[in-house]
Amino acid sequence: MxxxxxxxxxxxxxxxxxxxxxxxxxxxxxxxxxxxxxxxxxxxxxxxxxYKVRGAYTFIREALEADPDRSLFVCSSAGNHAQGFAFACRHFNKRGVVFMPLTTPQQKIQKTRSFGAPLVDIKLLGDGFDAANKAAMEYCEAENGLMVPPFDHxxxxxxxxxxxxxxxxxxxxxxxxxxxxxxxxxxxxxxxxxxxxxxxxxxxxxxxxxxxxxxxxxxxxxxxxxxxxxxxxxxxxxxxxxxxxxxxxxxxxxxxxxxxxxxxxxxxxxxxxxxxxxxxxxxxxxxxxxxxxxxxxxxxxxxxxxxxxxxxxxxxxxxxxxxxxERALKFAGLKKYYVIQLPQRPGALKDFLSLLGPEDDIARFEYLKKSARNFGSVLLGIETKRPENFQLLHESFDRSDVRWEDITYNEAIANFVI
Structure with a gap:
């Protein structure tokens, strides 16, 4: 061995x-x-x-064996490493400071705080990890702390x-x-x-x-x-x-x-x-x-x-x-988004609804543009029970006077309207 x-x-x-x-x-x-x-x-x-608690605990324990008087540990993380770090600081009764991006979800901030209280402080800086990490390293050097890396050690x-x-x-x-x-x-x-x-x-x-x-x-x-x-x-x-x-x-x-x-x-x-x-x-x-x-x-x-x-x-x-x-349904082929144009006439919506199959369900229906012109644009989200139902739906669209475009995987459009 x-x-x-x-x-x-x-x-x-x-x-x-x-x-x-x-x-x-x-x-x-x-x-x-x-x-x-x-x-x-x-x-x-x-x-x-x-599993992150394993590495953080091990690092801090080894550091304290080498220098029992070390009093300050620092890390940068927006997730699991921060929580493992806080847990270890509290166990060894040592002060810790965690640098997190401003965009970190409150749930992760609260959990880190609960694991480390009252010994671990949380500082929110920057819009991403790189900015938080830079601030953590500068703080660590200024305060004579020891940086606890998330993985590269x-x-x-x-x-x-x-x-x-x-x-x-x-x-x-x-x-x-x-x-x-x-x-x-x-x-x-x-x-x-x-x-x-x-x-x-x-x-x-x-x-x-x-x-x-x-x-x-x-x-x-x-x-x-x-x-x-x-x-x-x-x-x-x-x-x-x-x-x-x-x-x-x-x-x-x-x-x-x-x-x-x-x-x-x-x-x-x-x-x-x-x-x-x-x-x-x-x-x-x-x-x-x-x-x-x-x-x-x-x-x-x-x-x-x-x-x-x-x-x-x-x-x-x-x-x-x-x-x-939402992502799971799209991956399974059970949900799609469309931009459709309906004729601006009485009964057009009723006619459109008749195109849907028995397993199709409208999950979203929103007018994007409604005017006195001949057609109005609609954002449509549809969920169904089987992926093959969408082929039947597309065929129904093509037989009607509905103008349509599948935007499910058009990232530029979908991110804007969905």
Whole structure:
């Protein structure tokens, strides 16, 4: 067994002071759905509802062992790292300061405050992570604090690697896992687990999953070096990172781009709704990545295999639920938006309604422009029970005198009117 694995075991023993092992649960629903043996590592069930507490606790503990008199810790985060950091500061009775963007949802601010009170202060600065991070680093230098990074540090990686140790310890007797599916943002979790498995001699295959609109690892693997993305979509906020960590990429660079699944945002939303409705499991977008990857992998890599999906977190703000549901319906082909032009005459609306099928439901109807001209423009949202119903609806439109345009995936128009 290598030194990294030995260090991971040491760290895991220290973690037991504050963190019980999270469950490794068999999912009958996912197993039946994919004709496989699917298990879930439930990191959403830690005290702070994500694995991030492992790395933050480990980092602060190691820092205090080196310098017991250290009194101030600082971090920048808009999510799970902030909560894990606050939890650790309170445990060690040390002052902490968290820098968050002004755009951070109140739910995350309140949870961070509750985990760290009364020792952790929250400072809101800037419109995004980069501005908050810059302010945190300047504050840290001015106040002689210690910055606690979210992922790019060997000690953080060690803390996250304890998830892998628990998976092996909790595996049913005689089990040898065919595949582990791991979400990737900054790369701390994946770097830790894959290295631990390698040093313990496990032959498990790995699938790494990133949001398709924040593929920092995938793009770096394509060119063979770390690159910074010019733009990321922050919807999957727990994994929306513009550049994979330097320490993390040292470990993950051995993987090929083909081993990285890019999960579409709307598909992730569909997975979140599916798990909530059927399994009663609340997932944040990043927490759904590993489960969603089951739908993207070739069938031969899933069917009949023993697979663990790591659920990285469940800190979901339910104010986002309407948008998640909306995206899920669109991904499933069950909801579309149109701009239609109805003739300005009595009975035109009644005639239009007769075009709808028995499973079609109007979810939105709004006049965009109404005048004395021959036609009036309407924004129309329609939900249905089966995707093929839209083809029948389009055929009905074409046979009528309705002028129509499908704007469901026209981003410029849809973002303006929907």
């Amino acid at each position: 290598g030194q990294f694995a030995e260090d991971t075991r040491r760290i895991h023993k220290l973690l037991s002071d504050v963190l019980k092992p999270t469950p490794l649960q068999h999912s009958q629903y996912l197993s039946d759905l994919h004709q496989a043996d699917i298990w879930l590592k439930r990191e959403d069930l830690t005290p702070v509802r994500s 060997p000690t953080i990686i060690l803390g996250q690697a304890t998830v892998g140790k628990e998976i092996l310890e909790q595996s049913p007797e005689g089990y040898s896992w065919d595949r582990l599916i791991l979400p990737v943002g900054g790369g701390g979790l994946a770097a830790g687990i894959t290295q631990y498995f390698a040093q313990t001699g496990e032959k498990t295959e790995f699938t790494l999953v990133e949001p398709d609109m924040a593929p920092s690892l995938h793009e770096s693997l394509l060119v063979g070096e770390r690159i910074r993305l010019d733009r990321v979509d922050n919807f999957v906020d727990g994994a929306a990172v513009a550049q994979i960590g330097q320490e993390n990429f040292k470990q993950l660079s051995k993987f090929s781009p083909e081993q990285v699944v890019l999960a579409p945002t709307d598909g992730v939303c569909a997975t979140m709704i599916d798990m909530l409705n059927i399994e009663g499991v609340v997932l944040e977008p990043a927490g759904a990545l590993a489960i969603d990857a089951l739908n993207r992998l070739p069938v031969e890599q899933v069917r009949g295999k023993k697979i663990v999906c790591v659920i990285s977190g469940g800190n979901f703000d339910f104010e986002r639920l309407p948008e998640v549901k």
